[in-house]
Amino acid sequence: MSKHLTVVDHPLVQHKLTLMRDKGASSAEFRRLLHEITLLLAYEITREMPMTTRAIETPMEEMDAPILAGKKMALVSILRAGNGMLDGVLELVPSARVGFVGLYRDEATLKPVQYYFKVPEGMNNRLVIVVDPMLATGNSSAAAIDLLKQAGATDIRFLCLLAAPEGVARMKEAHPDVPIVTASVDRGLNSKGYIMPGLGDAGDRLFGTK
Ligand code: URA
Secondary structure: OOOOEEEOOOHHHHHHHHHHHOOOOOHHHHHHHHHHHHHHHHHHHOOOOOEEEEEEEOOOOEEEEEEEOOOEEEEEEEOOOOHHHHHHHHHHOOOOEEEEEEEEEOOOOOOEEEEEEEOOOOHHHEEEEEEOOEEOOOHHHHHHHHHHHHOOOOEEEEEOOEEOHHHHHHHHHHOOOOOEEEOEEOOEEOOOOOEEOOOOOHHHHHHOOO
16 A cells, blocks of 8 residues: 555544544444455445456356456554454455464553564565554554564554554654554543543453443
8 A cells, every 4th residue: 555544534434433432332332343344445445455356257258357466464453452354354365374463562662562463474475454443642552563564574554443543653663654444533642641522442342341
C-alpha cells in the first residue's frame, strides 16, 4: 500500500463504530460489531494484494481471469484486544497463519516488555497484517512491529479500529514503511493514555471484564 494512513469513512463502518462507542452496548454487541467492522476494514487493507491471472473456461469461452498471486499471509494479534479482530480477517482469508504478540508496560520504565511471542515460520515471505483495535500511544504497536521485523517480516500492515494522532505519529516515526488502516483518528489521548472520545478499554468491553 502506498499511503501511510487510510481512514475508512464508509457509512457502514462509521455507523457501526458509533454503536460500539456508545457505553450502553453490551459485550455481545461490541464483539459482533467489531467482527463486522473488521470485515470491512480488512477489505480495505487487502486492496493491494499481489494478483496474477489464471487461464479458465467460462461456459461461454476461455479467459485469463484475475486471481490472488498466492502470497502467504500471517495475521498477528496483539493480545488481548487484537483477538476481537482475528476472526473477521480469517473469514476473508481463511488460509492465513496466525501469530500472537503479548506485551505489558513496565511501570518503572514505562517501556513495553514482551511476555509472549509466537508467529508462523517464513515471516520474510508473508504479508503480515497486525491487528489491534486501539492505536493509542503507539508504543506497544511500534514494539510489536520491531519484534516482527526481528522475526524477518518485511511486508507489514497495521489494522486498527481507532487511532490517536499521537499513535499515528509514533508509528510514522518508528515504522514509516508500515501502512495503517483505521476507522477513525480521534481527538487525542487523555492523561492516562486513553483515546478521546474513544470507546474505553477495548479488551474490557470485548470480554466483559473491568
Ligand atoms: N487501549 C484501549 O483499550 N483503549 C484506549 O482508549 C487506549 C488504549
